[in-house]
Amino acid sequence: MGSLGLVTPQSMHFSEPLPLRSGARLADYQLTYETYGALNAERSNAVLVCHALNASHHVAGIDVAGRQGWWDNLVGPGKPLDTDRFFVIGVNNPGSCFGSTGPMHPNPATGRPYGADFPVITVEDWVDAQSRLVERLGIAQLAAVIGGSLGGMQALAWTLRYPDRVRHCIGVATAPNLSAENIAFNEIARRAIITDPDFHGGHFYAHGVLPRRGLTIARMIGHVTYLSDDVMGTKFGRRLRSGALSFGYDVDFEIESYLRHQGDKFSDYFDANTYLLITRALDYFDPAAEHGGDLARTFAAVKARYLLVSFTTDWRFSPARSRELVKALVTNRHHVSYAEIDAPHGHDAFLLDDARYHGVLRTCFDRIASAFASP
């Protein structure tokens, strides 16, 4: 299996406003994206990869700053999502902070950064933005949409919103909506950011400061919930950093040191308004809401074939949530495969290179590829 080597992001501008679920419109925007592999003559081998909270268009390969793509273990020549056979698209969602139009960019209405005035955007809005990009790339129908966590929600939304434009949906460690507990963790993270005095109601750019305290707390909460109790026990346990208790409130345990480091690092590069916006998109995703909460009715008219994958120790997007989706699809006699992977890594498992997990994805993509000639 090889690496894609150096990859270069591209940018596409959209002057037609994007109508949003909130009723607002995104006036004028651009999307940053990367593609890997070649589109075949039939334009039938395109796979869209949707990102979750803390990721971007940079899915695979090495960017100009030397950073490896976030799903590089999955996507590349000879890898489960094989770029020798597929044309893979990674796109940064609007509202994010990695290139596409977001809160730190100028609001055309005022000329100043959007900040807190950037409209609240939803999973469905992202899918609409992605569909315009896919269309402009000349792709009438995607071979597959794949995503993990929030990315999986986008993959599900594609099949509901554009049933004729996607043949396969691969949702990893995802859910039909967030539970109260998940919303609670998001809310705590948002409160930590919003109540940070350096947040300035979301207009901190103008004050030359960053709400680092709040972002750090938000990231620490996120980290704990992405891991399992088991893996934290194995990785850190009760190990002390210096071998003895300090009888104070600085770092005693290695887990404290790890979390502080993760929080600090994150607060250097992640945008606070983007954090609010993306957690809200997670909270709001609930396609069954307009069907009286009936998931089977929600998925009645879809046309894609589904693969759902969950991980036994994932308590944020538990296997039970994937099984709800499987049940809704089976009720409708749709095509669905489901793999529940016994992995210790909690929600983070969807980003890791587990042999059984990647084996399932490889088999799935092999089957998808068998339907078309190599490019």
Next chain:
Amino acid sequence: MGSLGLVTPQSMHFSEPLPLRSGARLADYQLTYETYGALNAERSNAVLVCHALNASHHVAGIDVAGRQGWWDNLVGPGKPLDTDRFFVIGVNNPGSCFGSTGPMHPNPATGRPYGADFPVITVEDWVDAQSRLVERLGIAQLAAVIGGSLGGMQALAWTLRYPDRVRHCIGVATAPNLSAENIAFNEIARRAIITDPDFHGGHFYAHGVLPRRGLTIARMIGHVTYLSDDVMGTKFGRRLRSGALSFGYDVDFEIESYLRHQGDKFSDYFDANTYLLITRALDYFDPAAEHGGDLARTFAAVKARYLLVSFTTDWRFSPARSRELVKALVTNRHHVSYAEIDAPHGHDAFLLDDARYHGVLRTCFDRIASAFASP
């Protein structure tokens, strides 16, 4: 079953310094406590109730402000811990903020509030302070020590530290130490408090402010971890407060409203330095550490009879942690009973009136009472 009616706290002063595990000493201190029922002639019917993070000496009855004790459903005339038969003692631990000497009290060395200079105190230190109080009350041996969560850790520590002075140990929803995940949540709560600009390094009293933002975040995190995903789903689910999404970051979901309310309420009355101190006592409790982590060796020489109770949906102090204790006691052929209660309420279950749970405690206290005459 009756109520104890109005109860009045008492106070006891200790001029002999309390040596602490850290090497520091608590110079001169007082303990606030309440007692219910009457000590029998043999002084053999005393039960000590140890409190957890957010509680106090006010275990049962109604105080002068009209507040019900935190374990009033368990303690009172005719209740499972029957004050017609037992002499029950509730004591506020030093370092807490409900009457006993704590960070908001004057440091005799400076005349100003201790604030951040209040020494870090441990479960073992609390037990030493409690044992002095019990001694002064003329009780050579307790019939039982009972506590839930952090209170259960104190009950365990009593049997290790004063094996001849306690006949029964009842530990509910407790653990032999905290897991890395638990320490992580405590650390996030502490960072939220310490990085609040109004914390002023723990000396906020002198600035006339309270670190409300940090305390609010800390309490919100606590609340989510005390409940189970199930009970949050049942109690709140995805219900909206106003029936429609706001497409903003104010309260949309009922769970958000609940958490904000709990956080705000808590930040009005709870001391920030106490929060740091009590979460650190939780982190530091690990009696097996000085026995190479061997829990069986740790509990080799104890003399008490044990009852341990856990709750199936408690993910903060899970049944598996209680079973570790049971195994260590059984290995040593000590007396131990264990009840795993199938309850949906998570860690909070230890404070609730569940028929099976209270039935187990009633049976246990009936057996204990059968050994002595009523007072």
